[in-house]
Amino acid sequence: MASSLPSNMHVSQHPCLRAKLSQLRSSTTDSRDTNRLVNDIALILGCEALASSLQVTSSGTGKTPLGYEYAAESISPEKIALVPILRSGLGMIQAIQDLLPSPVAVHHLGLFREPTTLHPVEYYNNLPFQPTGTPSKNTAAATLAIILDPIIATGGTCAAAIQSLKEWGVSKVLVLSVLASEEGAKRAALEWPEGVQVWLGDVDPGLDAKGMIKPGVGDVGDRLFLALGK
Template identity: 55%
Template structure:
């Protein structure tokens, strides 16, 4: 796969993902595992893409002077509705300051499996001279890659300098499709990659419909 695709080798990620695959775990456990795996992925993605800069001087509780450090990049989080919401807190808990969250609503049309946008709350073009240095797309599953590609296109048009696509699990072809949409501007961080999808575009063995599992809408 592309060098832009980073698949976690962390033993805890592998073990937790194995737990998440199981149909026997509760919705509460599902939410917790998605958050925990996303935290590992966030730590790796942010470590590789943020730059520390000095931001002045301050004083410790003992009266000693020290140099304040922060990150220089402006980061925004872009969850793909619905399931991407389950990953947001992991990133915001690691970032030194909370990031703006801009939601994208995309679903796959059932026959063609093509992405359809139904919601977009990115600020209108021209309302900000500096949209973001890094936009982090949070989507737990990349199956065909169509939804991820549509989100990348939208954010690129908005004017972000770099995109990090973060997913718990992806199908090999879909992940490569997303990574190749903007090779110089996209990095992908995955918990694991499965071989492919079935005729309905679902990853096999996969996680099932993670949105339904997170939000208790199975059988809707």
């Protein structure tokens, strides 16, 4: 299947991630362990994605506790924002914040799939806007936006989020997702091929009649927040 994937779509082969994803799939995994596993998978995925997306730059010199001088490094100046998709994306925020050397802004997008059509509906958007003298130029937009969306099923929600960020004014988007259907992942990757890189824990082959991934992990939002049976 790998040869048929878009070039901007990456599927992790990390053995620890794959083992943790197998644990996440189990119906016996409770809410506490679901939160832990989603966090751990996001951390591994974030390491892989950011290693190829960020650069370090010299930031002068510093001194060690023993008084030796060393060449200090930091991430190349770049305006980064995390964009979790409500509500399940909240389970990935802490892992990526812990990974980055400095705190970054978090801007939430609320999207849900209309049950009959499975089309995305936006109900919340707090992307900031700071107008300038240049029409359509938004100085509040991040350079790099990192979408946190644990499950990409049909791909409609993720594609809509990418389009919102493109209109917001970002230069590039990283999508981090624990699990995707092949159809949904391709839809997200092809929404803005030149501006988007999609990083996935794994890809499952299909969807059921309700738009749920098969075999999948169930409804991660329900599992994270103990909303089962709603």
